[in-house]
Amino acid sequence: MNPGILSNLWLLPAVPFAAAVVILSLPKSRRKIASGLAIASQVIVLGISIAAFVPTLRTPGFRAVQNFTWFTFGEQTLQLGFVLDPLAAAMLLMISLVGLCIFVFSVGYMADDVNFTRFFAYMSFFSGAMLGVAIANSLLLFFMFWELVGLASYLLIGFWIDRPSAAAAAKKAFITTRIGDMGFFLGMLWLYHGSGTLVFYNDGRGCLEGAGLALLGGSATFIALLIFCGAVGKSGQFPLHVWLPDAMEGPTPVSALIHAATMVAAGVFLVARVYPLFSLGATNGVTSSLTVVVWIGVTTALMAALIAIAQSDIKRILAYSTVSQLGLMMVSLGVGGVAAGIMHLLAHGFFKALLFLGSGSVIHGCHHEQDIRKMGGLRRLMPVTFATYAIGMLALSGVPLFFSGGWSKEEILHATAHWSPSRAPYYLMLAGVVLTALYMTRQMIYVFFGNRRSAAEHAHESPRVMTMPLIVLAIGTVFLSVVLTPAWPWMDDYLTGESAHFSIAELIQPMLFISLVLVGVGIAVGIWLYRKAGEQDRDRAAEVDPLEYAQPAVFRFLANKMWIDELYARTIIAFAWASARLSDWMDRYFWDGLVRGFGAIGQLFGVFTTDMDERCINAGVDETTVGARGLGRLLSGAHSGQIQMYLGVVAVGMLALLLLYAWLA
Amino acid sequence: MYRIMTPTLPLVLIVSAALFSIGLLAALSRRHAIFILIGIEMMLAAANLNFIAFWRFAPPPHPSTGVMIAIFSIAISAAEAAVGLAMVIAVYRHYRTTNVDEYDQLKG
Amino acid sequence: MSGVAFILISILTLAAALATATLPNLMHAAFCFVLALLGLASFFFLLGAEFVGLALVFIYIGAVAVLIVFTILLTRRDSKEHHGVNWSGVLIAFAVFVGLIWAVLKTQSLSIVPPHIRALTVRQIGQTLMTGYVWPLQCVGLLLTAALIGALVLVMEEKK
Amino acid sequence: MVGLITAIILIPLIGALAVWVVPGQIIRYSERREAESRNPVVSPIITRRDVSTSVDMTKLIALLFNIISAGCAIALWRNFDVTATGLQFVERHPWIPAIDAEYLVGVDGLSLLLVLLTSLIIPFAFFARPAPEGSRAFYATMLIMQSALYGTFTAQNFVLWFLFYEMSLIPGFLLIKMWGGENRDRAATKFFLYTFLGSVAMLLSFLGIYLVKGTFDFATLANFGKSGLLSGNLAWLAFAGIFIGLAVKVPLFPFHTWLPDAYQTAPVGVSMVLTGLLSKMGVYGFVRLLLPLFPNEIKAIGPWLLALVVCSIVFAPLAAWAQRDLKRMIAYLSINHLGYCMLGLFALAAAPAAAATIDTQAALSGVFMQIFNHGITAATLFYFVGLLEERRGLRGIDDFGGMMQRTPLLCGWMSVAMFSSLGLPGLNGFVGEFLIFKGSFAMAAAFTAIAVIGLFVTAIVFMRAMQLLFSGPLSGNCSEFPDLLRSEKFVVVPVTLLMFGVGIAPQFIFNIFNTTVVQMARLLS
Numbered sequence A: 001m002n003p004g005i006l007s008n009l010w011l012l013p014a015v016p017f018a019a020a021v022v023i024l025s026l027p028k029s030r031r032k033i034a035s036g037l038a039i040a041s042q043v044i045v046l047g048i049s050i051a052a053f054v055p056t057l058r059t060p061g062f063r064a065v066q067n068f069t070w071f072t073f074g075e076q077t078l079q080l081g082f083v084l085d086p087l088a089a090a091m092l093l094m095i096s097l098v099g100l101c102i103f104v105f106s107v108g109y110m111a112d113d114v115n116f117t118r119f120f121a122y123m124s125f126f127s128g129a130m131l132g133v134a135i136a137n138s139l140l141l142f143f144m145f146w147e148l149v150g151l152a153s154y155l156l157i158g159f160w161i162d163r164p165s166a167a168a169a170a171k172k173a174f175i176t177t178r179i180g181d182m183g184f185f186l187g188m189l190w191l192y193h194g195s196g197t198l199v200f201y202n203d204g205r206g207c208l209e210g211a212g213l214a215l216l217g218g219s220a221t222f223i224a225l226l227i228f229c230g231a232v233g234k235s236g237q238f239p240l241h242v243w244l245p246d247a248m249e250g251p252t253p254v255s256a257l258i259h260a261a262t263m264v265a266a267g268v269f270l271v272a273r274v275y276p277l278f279s280l281g282a283t284n285g286v287t288s289s290l291t292v293v294v295w296i297g298v299t300t301a302l303m304a305a306l307i308a309i310a311q312s313d314i315k316r317i318l319a320y321s322t323v324s325q326l327g328l329m330m331v332s333l334g335v336g337g338v339a340a341g342i343m344h345l346l347a348h349g350f351f352k353a354l355l356f357l358g359s360g361s362v363i364h365g366c367h368h369e370q371d372i373r374k375m376g377g378l379r380r381l382m383p384v385t386f387a388t389y390a391i392g393m394l395a396l397s398g399v400p401l402f403f404s405g406g407w408s409k410e411e412i413l414h415a416t417a418h419w420s421p422s423r424a425p426y427y428l429m430l431a432g433v434v435l436t437a438l439y440m441t442r443q444m445i446y447v448f449f450g451n452r453r454s455a456a457e458h459a460h461e462s463p464r465v466m467t468m469p470l471i472v473l474a475i476g477t478v479f480l481s482v483v484l485t486p487a488w489p490w491m492d493d494y495l496t497g498e499s500a501h502f503s504i505a506e507l508i509q510p511m512l513f514i515s516l517v518l519v520g521v522g523i524a525v526g527i528w529l530y531r532k533a534g535e536q537d538r539d540r541a542a543e544v545d546p547l548e549y550a551q552p553a554v555f556r557f558l559a560n561k562m563w564i565d566e567l568y569a570r571t572i573i574a575f576a577w578a579s580a581r582l583s584d585w586m587d588r589y590f591w592d593g594l595v596r597g598f599g600a601i602g603q604l605f606g607v608f609t610t611d612m613d614e615r616c617i618n619a620g621v622d623e624t625t626v627g628a629r630g631l632g633r634l635l636s637g638a639h640s641g642q643i644q645m646y647l648g649v650v651a652v653g654m655l656a657l658l659l660l661y662a663w664l665a
Numbered sequence B: 001m002y003r004i005m006t007p008t009l010p011l012v013l014i015v016s017a018a019l020f021s022i023g024l025l026a027a028l029s030r031r032h033a034i035f036i037l038i039g040i041e042m043m044l045a046a047a048n049l050n051f052i053a054f055w056r057f058a059p060p061p062h063p064s065t066g067v068m069i070a071i072f073s074i075a076i077s078a079a080e081a082a083v084g085l086a087m088v089i090a091v092y093r094h095y096r097t098t099n100v101d102e103y104d105q106l107k108g
Numbered sequence C: 001m002s003g004v005a006f007i008l009i010s011i012l013t014l015a016a017a018l019a020t021a022t023l024p025n026l027m028h029a030a031f032c033f034v035l036a037l038l039g040l041a042s043f044f045f046l047l048g049a050e051f052v053g054l055a056l057v058f059i060y061i062g063a064v065a066v067l068i069v070f071t072i073l074l075t076r077r078d079s080k081e082h083h084g085v086n087w088s089g090v091l092i093a094f095a096v097f098v099g100l101i102w103a104v105l106k107t108q109s110l111s112i113v114p115p116h117i118r119a120l121t122v123r124q125i126g127q128t129l130m131t132g133y134v135w136p137l138q139c140v141g142l143l144l145t146a147a148l149i150g151a152l153v154l155v156m157e158e159k160k
Numbered sequence D: 001m002v003g004l005i006t007a008i009i010l011i012p013l014i015g016a017l018a019v020w021v022v023p024g025q026i027i028r029y030s031e032r033r034e035a036e037s038r039n040p041v042v043s044p045i046i047t048r049r050d051v052s053t054s055v056d057m058t059k060l061i062a063l064l065f066n067i068i069s070a071g072c073a074i075a076l077w078r079n080f081d082v083t084a085t086g087l088q089f090v091e092r093h094p095w096i097p098a099i100d101a102e103y104l105v106g107v108d109g110l111s112l113l114l115v116l117l118t119s120l121i122i123p124f125a126f127f128a129r130p131a132p133e134g135s136r137a138f139y140a141t142m143l144i145m146q147s148a149l150y151g152t153f154t155a156q157n158f159v160l161w162f163l164f165y166e167m168s169l170i171p172g173f174l175l176i177k178m179w180g181g182e183n184r185d186r187a188a189t190k191f192f193l194y195t196f197l198g199s200v201a202m203l204l205s206f207l208g209i210y211l212v213k214g215t216f217d218f219a220t221l222a223n224f225g226k227s228g229l230l231s232g233n234l235a236w237l238a239f240a241g242i243f244i245g246l247a248v249k250v251p252l253f254p255f256h257t258w259l260p261d262a263y264q265t266a267p268v269g270v271s272m273v274l275t276g277l278l279s280k281m282g283v284y285g286f287v288r289l290l291l292p293l294f295p296n297e298i299k300a301i302g303p304w305l306l307a308l309v310v311c312s313i314v315f316a317p318l319a320a321w322a323q324r325d326l327k328r329m330i331a332y333l334s335i336n337h338l339g340y341c342m343l344g345l346f347a348l349a350a351a352p353a354a355a356a357t358i359d360t361q362a363a364l365s366g367v368f369m370q371i372f373n374h375g376i377t378a379a380t381l382f383y384f385v386g387l388l389e390e391r392r393g394l395r396g397i398d399d400f401g402g403m404m405q406r407t408p409l410l411c412g413w414m415s416v417a418m419f420s421s422l423g424l425p426g427l428n429g430f431v432g433e434f435l436i437f438k439g440s441f442a443m444a445a446a447f448t449a450i451a452v453i454g455l456f457v458t459a460i461v462f463m464r465a466m467q468l469l470f471s472g473p474l475s476g477n478c479s480e481f482p483d484l485l486r487s488e489k490f491v492v493v494p495v496t497l498l499m500f501g502v503g504i505a506p507q508f509i510f511n512i513f514n515t516t517v518v519q520m521a522r523l524l525s
Helices: A003-007 A011-024 A031-058 A086-109 A116-135 A139-157 A164-195 A210-216 A219-234 A243-249 A252-261 A263-273 A288-309 A314-334 A338-365 A383-397 A404-417 A424-448 A464-483 A490-496 A510-529 A546-550 A552-559 A561-599 A601-605 A607-618 A628-636 A643-664 B009-029 B033-057 B065-095 C003-022 C026-046 C050-074 C087-106 C122-131 C134-155 D004-021 D029-038 D044-053 D057-079 D109-126 D135-154 D158-179 D184-213 D218-225 D232-249 D258-265 D268-293 D295-300 D302-321 D326-350 D357-392 D408-421 D428-443 D445-470 D486-504 D507-524
Strands: A064-073 A076-084 D088-096 D101-107
Touching: A003 A031, A003 A064, A003 A076, A011 A031, A011 A116, A031 A076, A031 A086, A031 A116, A064 D357, A064 D507, A076 A086, A076 A116, A076 A139, A076 D357, A086 A116, A086 A252, A086 A263, A086 A338, A086 A464, A086 A490, A116 A139, A116 A252, A116 A263, A139 A164, A139 A219, A139 A243, A139 A252, A139 A263, A164 A210, A164 A219, A164 A243, A164 D428, A164 D445, A210 A219, A219 A263, A219 A288, A243 A252, A243 A314, A252 A263, A252 A314, A252 A338, A263 A314, A263 A338, A288 A314, A288 A424, A288 A552, A288 A561, A314 A338, A314 A404, A314 A424, A338 A383, A338 A404, A338 A464, A338 A490, A383 A404, A383 A424, A383 A464, A383 A510, A404 A424, A404 A464, A404 A510, A424 A510, A546 A552, A552 A561, A561 D302, A561 D445, A643 B009, A643 B033, A643 C087, A643 D232, B009 B033, B009 C003, B009 C026, B009 C087, B033 B065, B033 C003, B033 C026, B033 C050, B065 C050, B065 C122, B065 C134, C003 C026, C026 C050, C122 C134, D004 D057, D004 D088, D004 D101, D004 D135, D057 D109, D057 D135, D088 D158, D101 D109, D101 D135, D101 D158, D109 D135, D109 D268, D109 D357, D109 D507, D135 D158, D135 D268, D158 D184, D158 D218, D158 D268, D184 D218, D184 D232, D184 D258, D218 D268, D232 D268, D232 D295, D258 D268, D258 D326, D268 D295, D268 D326, D268 D357, D268 D507, D295 D302, D295 D326, D302 D326, D302 D445, D326 D357, D326 D428, D326 D445, D326 D507, D357 D408, D357 D428, D357 D486, D357 D507, D408 D428, D408 D445, D408 D486, D428 D445, D428 D486
Parallel strands: none
Antiparallel strands: A064 A076, D088 D101
C-alpha cells in the first residue's frame, strides 16, 4: 500500500491541465517555453505513473481507491474518486510514455507551424484528460474526462482551422462520438438510479462491487449496452466508425496520440473498467451484452481491414487498421479475454503510435504528401524511419517472437477460439489476420520499396528530434514482446490479479501454428501481388492497383469505404436536417398561428393579422417618446379601429363568461 | 290557460333578452353610425326592462332600487345619445360619410 | 296584469325592434325605433312602473328620437345602406340570445307569480331620490351638463 | 427602518430617477473631431469605438447603482443562514387589508440565488455591445426592470408578486419596442400580448383561489396544496390559468413562439436580461406557485406535461439548427435549456408518491443550478453575438468565416461559452443538467431518455456554428475585425472564470439553496 502516491494521483490530470493553461496564456512567439513546459509536464506525469506502477507490481490484485465528495446537493452527496489498480497503472504508463515520445516528436514535426504554442496547449490538455480517464473511480468522473478527451480530440482534429475539411472532420468526430456518449450518459443515469452510486469501488459499496451489482439485477444488460454505446463511439466501432478515418485531417502527432494509441482505446478501456456490469449473471462466461460486444467487434475488425486494403492515403490506411485492431480488442473483451484485450491495447498503443509517427516522418520528409502511390523507395532515403516502421508493421501484422503485437493477438485468437456460442468469430478473426498482414505489406511496398515517385524525389530523413521518439517506441515495441510473451504470463496475472500458471502445452498447439501460417500467407500474398507495384515509374502515380485491376467493382466499393458515409448522409443526416427544417417551419407558421388563435380572440374576425403589418409600417414615427405614449401605442396594437369589431369581441366575451358560469355552476 | 298567459318573471326576462339581442344585432350588423347608437340604446332599454321586472317580482319588502337604477340609466343613456349623435355629426363633417366601415382612425 | 296585453305588447315591441335593426331605409327604421320604445314604455306601465314608463316616453321619444331623426336628416347624403348582411354580427347576436335564454330558463329561483305590492308614487320616488340617492342624482346632473356642453363643442364648426 | 430587501428593490428605482435627471452622454468632442479630421472616411467601427471612449455619465450612474444593489445582495448572501429553514429577512407590513394584500418580502435559498443572479446579469447587460442609442431612457428602463425583478424574486404575497411580475413586463415591452432591431413593433406587441394574456389568465385564477380560500399568502396557500386547494372544475380552471401564464413566460412548447422574435429583435443587453432573468421568473413561478398549489392536478396530467416539455427540449434545438440568425439560434437553445428545468420540475411533480429522496432532491437542485447556469451562459452567448454584430454589422451565421485566424481570443472565449451551453463537463452547464437528468430519469425514465436527444442536437447546433464562424478560410469581411478589446476582456474574463468555477467546484452555489431544496422536496413529494 502506498497512500502517498494515492493522494497525489490528482496531479496526473492537474499537471498537464495547468501546463495547458499556462501555455495558452503565453504569446505565440514563446515556442521554446511552450514546448518545454509541455514536455516537462509529460515527464512529471511519467514519473508519477512509474511511482504509481510500482506498488501495483508488489501486491497481486492491488486496488486502492481515494474517494472524495464533489458536492452536496440537498442532503445527498455526490462522490467522485481515483482508483489505482493494475488496469489503471498499465494504462497510465502507456499513456505517459507514448505521450512523451509523441510530444518530443511534435517539436520537430510542428516546427514551422504558426500556432505551435496552441498545439502544445491542446496536447497537454488532452494528456491530462486522458490520464484522468485512466484513474477515474467514478463513472461520472470517467464520463467527465471522457468528454474532455473528446473536446481535445475535436480541437486537435480541427487544429488547422483554415482548412474547411479539417473543420468538417472535427465537427463530424465530435458529433459522431456524442451519439455514443448520449447512450453512455443514459446508461450512467440508469446505473446511478439502479445502484445508487456511480463510484466503482468503495469498500464493497461501489457500483461494481457485490452489493451494488446485486441491486441492478436484470437491468445490468441494458446499462452495459448503453455504456457500450459510448465505447462504440469513442473507439470507432461499427456503425459509428466513420469519424475516425476523417480525423486524420489533424496533424500526424495528434493521430498518433489520440486516434491510435490512447483516446480511441479508451472505449476498450471503458468496457474493461465496467466489465463486472457486462459479465453480471454470466453463464459460462457469456451474457447477451458481451455477445453484442463480440459481434460489433467482429464486424468492425473485418470491415475496417477490408477497407484498409483499398485506401491510398498513408494515414487512412493506418486509421482503418486502428479501427480494425480496436474491433479485435472488443472481441477479446467480449469473449472473456479481458487481460488479452488490454495487453493488445497496450501493445497496440506502442506500435500504432510508432507507425503513425513513422508515417508522420514520411509525410514530413515528402513535404506533406500523403498519397502512398506517389512515394516509393524511401528505404534508402529514410533508413531510421524505415527500420522503425518495419518493426511497427511486423508487430501489427502479428509476427510473433520479437514483436509485441504477435503475442497479444495470439492470446486474443486463443480466447476467441474457446468462445462457446459460436466459432464464427474465430474464423472471421483469422481472415482478419490475413488481411492485416496483406494491407501492411502493401503499404510497406508502396512507401519504402521500388522506384522513387513524384513525392519521394526530394525526400529526406527527419531530424533527430523526430527519429529519437521513433527509436524509443520501436524499442518499446520489441521490449513489450518480452514482457508479453506467453512463456512468462505475469502480465495476465498482473491484470487479473490471479496467481501465475504456465504450461508450455497451452502455448504450443495447432492454433498457434494456424495463425502463424496465416500471417505468413498474408505477407507472402502481399509481396506477390505488389511485387510490380513498387517498380512503377515516377509519373505513374495513378497506376491501377493490382487488386483494382482484378476486381474493379469490389475495389471501388472498398475504396469508397463501402459507401457508409454516403449512406448516412442520404438517410440519417438528411432526416435530421429535414426535421430541423420542419421544426422551424412548424414554429413559424403552425404553432405560432395556433397559439395566436387561442390567445387573441380578435383573430375570430381575421383582422388581427392583416392589420399587424400595416401597423408596423405606420408606426415608425414616435419611437423615442417613452411612457404614456408607448403605452397607448401598445394598447392600440390589439385594435383594428373597427368599432363593430370591438362590440363583437365584447359580445363574444360575454358569451364566454356565460359559458364559464354554466360550466362552473 | 291563465297560468300560461300570466306574464311571469322568466317571460319578461325572455322578452328583454330578445330585445337585447336585437339591439346587439343592430349594433353589430348595421353600417350606419347612428344605428349603432340606436342598437346600444336598445340594449340599454332591455337592461332597464330587467331592472323593472326584477323590482316588480322581488319578494317583500320591495326596495325601490330597481326603479331608481332604471331612472338613472335612462338619464345616462340620454346623455350618451346626445354626445354620440354629436360625434356622428362631427365625424360626418370630417369624412363625409356615416358608414362605420370607413372609420378606422381608432386603430393604432 | 293581463296575459293578453303582455303578449300583444311584446310582439309589437319585438317586431318594431327587429324592423329597426333591419329596415334599409333609415327614416323608416328610426320611426320603428320610436314604436319599439313606445312598446317598452307600455311594458313599464304593465309592470307597475308608471313613472319610469313616462320618463322613457318623455326622454326617449321626446328628445332622443327627435335628435336621431335630426341627425339622419343632417347626414342625409347616405340615408340608405348599401351593404349586405353582416353574418358574423347576426351569428353573434343569435348566439348571445340563445345563451341568455338558456340562462334564464336554467335559473330555478325565479318567482312565478308576482307578489302584490303597493304602488310606487311619484312622491315616494322624489323622496328617495333626494335622500338615499342624492349623490348619484348630483352626479347624473353633472354628467348631463357635461354631455350637453360636450355635444355642443363637438358639433360646433371649427373656426377657420 | 428600511429592510435589506426593500433597499435592494428600491435602489434601482432611485437609480432610474437619477439617470433620468442627470445629463446623458458627455462626448469628448475634441477627441472625436480629431479622429475624424485624421481620417476623413471614418468607418463605422472606429466611430463607434470613439464614442465608447467618451465619458458616458448615464452608464456610470447606472452602474454605480448596480454596484450598490449588488453590494446589498452580497450582504444578503453573507448574512443568509444557509442552515435555517423558511424565509429570512422577512419584512411584513399591512398594505390593503381588505383583500389580504400585504407587503411581504423575504428570501429563501431560491430567492437569494435569483437575487444574486439579477445583480450579476443586469450590470453584465449594461456592458453589452452594440450599446443602444438614446441611452438615458434605456438605462432608466433597465433599472426599473431590475427593481421589478428583485421584487418578483422576493415577494411572498401574490398581490405584491403579481405587481412586480407585471412591472417587469412593461419595461420589457418598451425596451424591445424602442431599441429593438428589425420588426421590433411586431415582436414587442407579440411579446406583450402573449405574456399579458398569460398574466391575465393567472390573475383570474388567483382571484378564484382567493374567493375560495381568502388568502394571497404563498406559504399559507402552499399548505392547502396537499389536500387539494380547490375542487372539481374550478381547480382545473385555476390550474390552467396559472399554468398558461407561467408557461408563456418560461416559455414552454407550444407557447414559445413569441420568444424567438423577441430575443432576435431586442437589443443585445435586453436579450441578455430576457433570457437570463425574465424566463427565470416563469420557472420561479412554477416552483413557487404551481407545483405547491396543484400537486394533484399535475399528477393527473403529468405525462402530458412531460410530453410538452420533451417537445420543448427536442424541437427547439432542431429549430435552432435551421436558423440563420445567431440571436434567433440562441433564443431557440434557451427554450431547450429551460426545457431541462421544466423536465426536472414536472418529473418531480408527476412522480409516483414513492419517489426516492435522492431523486427529488437531485431534480430540484439540478433545476436551481440550471436556472443559475443558464442565466449566465445564455447571457454570455448573447453578449458575444453582440460583439460579432458590432464588428460585422450583421449576425447571420454565414456572414462570418475563419475568424479564428483573425480573432483567436474572441473565438476562444466564445467557444467556452458555447461548450458551457452544450453541457461540457468542467463547465457550469453540466452540473445542473446532470442532476436534472439524474432526478428525472428515476421518476420519468422514458421522457428523460427522449430528452437526451436534445442534448445531442444542441451539440450539433453549436458545432455547426463554430464551424461556420471560426474555421475555414478567413472571410474577407472579417479580415478587419479587432480582437477582443481590453474593455471587453474585463467583462468576458470574470464571467468565464465564474463558469469554470461553478463547473469545477459548484459547492458554493449549492450551499445557497441546499436547505431550501430539502424543504421543498419534502413539501412537493
